[in-house]
Amino acid sequence: MAVFITFEGIEGCGKSTQARRLARRLEERGVPTLFTIEPGGTRIGGDIRRILLDARNWDLSPLAELFLYEADRAQHIFEVIDPAREAGQWIVCDRFYDATTVYQGYARGQDPLFVASLNRTATRGLTPDITFLLDCPVGAALARARQREAEVNPAGPSGQDRFEKESEAFHQSVREGYLALARSEGLGGRFRVLDGMFSIERLENEIWSVILPLLPALPSKKPCLFPTS
Template sequence: MFITFEGIEGCGKSTQAARLVDRLNLQGIPTLLTCEPGGTPIGKGIRAMLLDTQNRGMSPETELLLYAADRAQHVREVIRPALGDGRWVVCDRFFDATTAYQGYGRGQDLSWISTLNEKAICGVRPDMTILVDCPVSIGIQRALARVHATRQEKQARFENEDRPFHEAVRKGYLEIAEREPKRFIVVDGTLGENELEEKIFEHVSARI
């Protein structure tokens, strides 16, 4: 089983992905937690470039291709081998993030993004995608608070984008989810962490 978590900045998906992995492992289901960008040694270098606030001048095309490169390495080095070994994989962001952020957010051609994603994933597709949705005002407030609390201001290129960008990303996610209702589960990111964890686990348990 390959499960991905998606959502705007500050929606709470990373926390919920980690909690789900802990619960699945406690249930006796060997499960790997990974993320994009940065799920491999090569990917960590790509992640640093993508998130560095000094790289505000990065072109949308460069950004898109870096994400595709990160994903291609990640699928081949981490995701596909883990699934082949019989483990479940939970990934914090996958190809839907590229469609939402670089397509809807940056305005890059969606057909080009689809082609790049197909090349990068090498046939590995999520069985379930959990979209943690919340209003942009709440997400950005949370995200910036986290950045300041962890002193990661230099790695906050996306958190510092303007509100229209984040609204476009959220709209993109919701449209993708509407097009693929069998794969997507949309949950309310404004719920408390424990309540949200239970709702997500209910959905996943139905697949166990």
């Protein structure tokens, strides 16, 4: 049976690292797995991602931003996620609709009922089975994100950092929004909130302890498919 796993958190919380590590670990156990991202999990989505992350687009309206995320998501569901589910693959996704609920709803002030309606339409009602929320203090997370940018682009900023340039108050709103979402699900809900300040190895092991009981007994290894776009 396919399992749909998402990773969420503020910029620099470590979710992308953990999502990729989980996908690789599932592959090693022979689980047919798809790793993907939002925004940008398709060719069309890659073009949308460049618009959304480009710091030159500082004047992008909150409503236009919301529609771009939902357009990316609709294409992602159609082209990547639904086919993977039909094929019985496990899916590990770096961000999904919770990010839109928090960034465009809580932090940008868009009507939460409107955002929820668009999310349902774009996803065709699909909900993750498990969502790992890596919670991290804003100052520490942004410092990590800026260090990562410096390591990837030592010659200077790439320009693909529009959200990292937002104020700490914005990122604090995002963090609080994520925690409110997790609380709304209650105990036994799909959210697993983990301390993003833990070491990479400890986080990986805590995530694996949640996933391990769900693993099927598979006789042989099968490839992990990573998007090429």
